[in-house]
Amino acid sequence: MQVFLIILGILLLLAAALCAAVGVLTRPRKEGKDPFVPIGAMLVSDAHDYGAQRDRRLMRDPVVRLLQLLWLRTAKSDDANHATQTPPEGVTEQCDLPYLPDGSRYHLLDVYYPASSSAPNPVIIDVHGGGWMYGDKELNKLYCLALAARGYTVFNISYPLVPDITAEVQLRDLMCALQWIDAHLDEFPADRNDILLTGDSAGGMLAGYLAVLTGSEQLRSIFAAQAHGLQFKGLLLTSPVAYMNCKGVMGLYTPKMWGADYKEKPTFPYMNFDAILPFAPLPKTCLITSAGDVLAHTQTCQAAEDLRAHGTECKLMDFGGEEGKQLPHVFTVLNPYNNIGRTTLDEALGWFRDGE
Secondary structure, eight states: OOHHHHHHHHHHHHHHHHHHHHHHHOOOETTOOOOOOTTOEEEEEEOOOTSSSHHHHHHHHHHHHHHHHHHHHHHHHHHHHHHTTTSSSSEEEEEEEESSSSGGGGGEEEEETTTTTTTTTEEEEEOSSSTTBBOGGGHHHHHHHHHHTTEEEEEEOOOOOTTOHHHHHHHHHHHHHHHHHHHHHGGSSSSEEEEEEETTHHHHHHHHHHHHHHHHHHHHHTTTOOOOOOOOOOOEEOOOOBBBBBOTTTTTTTTHOOTTGGGGGGTTTSBHHHHHHGSSSEEEEEEEEEOOOOTTTHHHHHHHHHHHHHHHHHHEEOOOOOOTEEEEETTTHOOOTHHHHHHHHHHHHHHTTTOO
């Protein structure tokens, strides 16, 4: 009996030490403190009130804490990957432009375009991934610079993160970003008649929804989103995770992403991509995935089927083993400069230009 109590005591001490370590690693930190990793429920700022009862519950939520640890690990991997890449020269950058006047670091965007631009360029508007909970525009900066170096004017957008807010709030804020771009587009070398909307992973879901919201007043009413005047000529979705009314492990994410009361919200019937497609036609759409895309291969292929069923001209780029290995989730965004990333992007972007 004494041995059992000793073992139990040791296990309890280890559990307490583990909980303490998780608490330290995921504690909210003050905005402006370096190093900063943008992860939901880990930033204390003037733009977000953490005194609310909901937020206090979030900070004690073990699922949120475990997800935060996952994204902290992902951030280290992303930083190491970015350090191996050299951004292109000859690209003009205008950074940290506020699209909402609340001072939030999540309501900023960047604009990149070739320094040699003498005429309006085709436009790309990009929405970064990160599981709705991690990252800001810096996550996709190297990717967007690679796009700009191809002759595009590129808008790279930050947005607030789950679980501080929910997915429908992200969509509302991103629609405000599109309003800002619409109002200021003529200040940049940009052709408003040639706009491509892109997004990867969670950003692919958000970009797909933005495209439908753009064309449907009814869906905007359901999501309480404002209209804008942009029209999209094409949609490029890289490994979109666009079916979120699900069960299993991913189902644990659902109440964090859409709110604990998500079943009572008017958006509840529209948490899967196929449910919103009847609201508005979409422009020609290219989807990119790979056999090694364990997070979104199935969903990307399903999205292609659903888009075609609704009459959308659709190209699915589904890679198997290339260069002796399976390509990972969002491989073109992770490294747009290596051979397979570069050639895949060139093919996808070239497809949108076919027939012009």
